[in-house]
Amino acid sequence: MKSHQSPQTMKPATAAKKLGVYLEATPAEFQEGVVSRAELSALQTDPPEWLRELRRNGPHPRPVVAAKLGVSISGLARGGVTEPLTTEQIEALKTENPEWLQKERATQAEVRKETVRIKEKHAEQATRDDQRS
Template identity: 60%
Template sequence: MSAEKKSQTMKAATAAKKLGIYLPAAPEEFRDREVSRSELAELTAAPPAWLATLRADGPHPREVVAQKLGISISGLARSGVDQALTTAEIKDLLAAPPAWLVQERATQAAVRAENARVKARNAERAARTES
């Protein structure tokens, strides 16, 4: 007398985030329903044409835009970029970077260097305490 097992579902926004796509650009039949874990796995393993196009050409969500530009999401916000960008727009920004992009990339490089320094310092401290 066990109950029928119901598969777990997630909101379309969660599925879009996991797929790395901008939800408003997805087809309506994807946006307006819940997605099961098995459907998400299927979309990841064998993406349909609309998903492949969205991943390649955009528009992309902020996380992907920031990653492609080599800056943080906070850097996008500081620069006033709050809309989704296409791959072509990102390439244009990288080809002729505006001052804000140059500054944010320098900031991101400094943060990465500091994180590496702290990680090395902590590893050195851990090695000393083990000895």
């Protein structure tokens, strides 16, 4: 007896997150349905115009806003940015370069440097351990 497997589906919020778009800005039919893995793959490989437009102009979800500004999501919150932003708003923030953004970018740069330092330290330790074996 062969069992019939139904296609795996996900909630629209999960699909929106995987697509890097703000769910509330997607079309109603996307928000109200479920998305199969095949549909998600099709959206990723050949995005419809609404998806291309959202990715280009927003509004963008916080992880995308944070990445475009070069800060962490926590840094956005500390800077008072709690709502999704459009590409135009993000560019305006970059141009204004407020003090909080400068500070959060510096913090993010330090975090990246520390991450690299720790990774190198672990690699050195692994090399030493390998040489001892």
